[in-house]
Amino acid sequence: MAVTRVGTVVGALLVAALTASLAQTIVIAVLPVLGPELGASTTAVTWVLTAFMLSSAVATPIAGRLGDMFGHRRVMLACLGCFALGTLVCALAGTLGWMVAGRVLQGVAGGVFPLAFGIVRAALPPARVPGVIALLSAMFGIGGSAGMVASGPLADVAGTRWLFWGLLVLAAVAAAACAALPAARPGGEELPGGGLLSGAVVRLMGRRALVTTNLATLVVGAAMFGVITLIPRFVQTSPAAGYGFGASATEAGLVMVPIALAMLVATPLAPLLGRRFGARLPLQAGAACAAASFALLTVAHDHMWQVHAAGLVVGAGYGLAFASIGNLVVEAVEPHQTGVATGVNTIVRTVGGALGAQIAAALLALGTPGPGAVPAESGYSVAFAAFAALAVVALGTAATVPRRSDVAL
Secondary structure: OOHHHHHHHHHHHHHHHHHHHHHHHOOHHHHHHHHHHHOOOOOHHHHHHHHHHHHHHHHHHHHHHHHHHHOHHHHHHHHHHHHHHHHHHHHHOOOHHHHHHHHHHHHHHHHHHHHHHHHHHHHOOHHHHHHHHHHHHHHHHHHHHHHHHHHHHHHHHHOOHHHHHHHHHHHHHHHHHHHOOOOOOOOOOOOOOHHHHHHHHHHHOOOHHHHHHHHHHHHHHHHHHHHHHHHHHHHHOOHHHOOOOOOOHHHHHHOOHHHHHHHHHHOOHHHHHHHHHOOHHHHHHHHHHHHHHHHHHHHOOOOHHHHHHHHHHHHHHHHHHHHHHHHHHHHOOOHHHHHHHHHHHHHHHHHHHHHHHHHHHHHHHHOOOOOOOOOOHHHHHHHHHHHHHHHHHHHHHHOOOOOHHHOOO
């Protein structure tokens, strides 16, 4: 395939992946603003975030399997179409119900990731596949971080609705780019139906390589996403509480910049290390980075430079770990199973992230003296320590992932 053609395919898929990953996190920093705008309580408005994640978890494996059967490009365009419609609904929504409905439609874009992996494997030269899959895998985290960084400043300047108008523009660009992708598919069964999807998942989950990779994904995802949700809240706490920096929503979003930059630097290293030592090594390196950075935050968080330093290490760990996970999944299955296998892994990653956020909230609640009170500093210290321990567990879990020569076991 010509270099220009490869660049076109990769560029289109990166835009699609960026659009989907931005949408997942772009509302996090503005939920306190969206609540009054929609006439919703603080508790009810969290459905704006949860609806997307639940929809994505359901849609991802279905989209992946449909792509395996009927063509990845065709299903990719359908997912982007649903996303665009949902984004329009969100931009125009005047009530919480309409906003949640729009976010459910947006969540269908979760299928972009397994479909993109399938297109890469079918359309690109084999030598290019590991690097591109690593980049697409890391885009999940990079786009998510960018969403948290950009939402505060954009909402402050133009209003919350422009978060969705901007996503609608990106969706249109992604759809136009993906429409020009090759229509070839890896092949596979042509029989539709949920039973076939379930059967495919059951057959795949019998593979040791996939089971261990998904387990490692769950644990490392919970650890990393848990800490990423803690950091903005920590820096926004008023120093009157005895800790924190009193940062604004915009300033708290900018704290995520070092994390995103480190991901960009670390992501290309994963396929390089993978080719030399196997894809398991960068996964282990990523888990080790996570454990080290969380341990640092446990004992040193009195100065902003310490938070930034930990963020750099977190970002490097995120980039290494999730870039390698995509390749581990793809290496473990046949080409026609790529969509459903990566779809299941994307679900596991989403569940791990949601689990990490819930653990973080529970640990902070244990350190809160009463309703409406600011969590004690010890609550954050305990949470950072717990996630450091979880990252160590992820490191051990990663060691059980078979090397490439053993994936048939």
